[in-house]
């Protein structure tokens with residue numbers, strides 16, 4: 001029985017151990033069963049914490065990206081276009097969305113002004129009207145009108161044209177700083193009927209006689225053709241070759257004086273064919289400035 005009691009004792013012991021093991025197992029199981037419910041309770045907190053961190057990370061990254069964009073904009077606006085052209089591709093691809101790349105402004109080459117032509121309307125702007133015929137025809141009225149018509153024609157061809165008075169302020173024998181590409185003084189001859197035709201002359205003391213002779217030739221050829229008037233040779237007077245205007249322009253500016261015709265015998269042309277006279281002047285000056293042969 002001892003064995004039995006021993007056995008029963010051992011059995012009881014075993015049972016108690018077993019029950020203890022069972023209990024502790026139950027406890028462990030109970031512990032295990034509590035732990036998942038705790039984790040479930042903590043998970044949203046962890047998730048929220050991570051989301052918070054992630055949001056903060058993106059906030060910081062966003063600020064850095066914005067700062068970098070601003071810095072690149074500042075650099076782009078300060079650096080010359082050539083440097084930007086050589087800058088790495090990302091800068092180029094980002095920049096246009098923010099600010100247009102500065103384009104190379106072509107250095108403006110100054111366009112040369114059209115050639116300037118000076119037309120002096122004989123006897124204009126003063127008390128002296130020049131020749132006055134018995135019928136009232138005045139030289140100054142003809143020279144002023146023909147000069148204006150020639151100016152219109154030359155401007156239509158792209159020239160700048162000044163009409164100067166007989167004693168214009170732009171003319172100075174001292175300064176001699178009026179420098180047109182060509183200068184022509186326009187006068188008309190006396191009211192006589194025994195002579196006919198036009199005359200062109202340059203200054204006797206010309207500093208550029210070849211240029212002045214060429215100008216005379218160009219005006220003479222074109223005027224004869226347009227005005228249908230003969231050249232009145234052999235009557236070029238000292239008044240013409242020592243004309244004050246020719247000694248008041250820049251010595252390097254080609255200049256000449258034209259007598260349109262005689263107020264007497266060439267009256268018809270001077271009164272009624274002024275467009276043709278003006279055309280002859282314009283064509284002669286245009287041919288000279290363009291370097292025409294003027295044959």
Ligand SMILES: [Zn+2]
Pocket residue numbers: 122123130131139187188
């Ligand atoms: Zn005159």
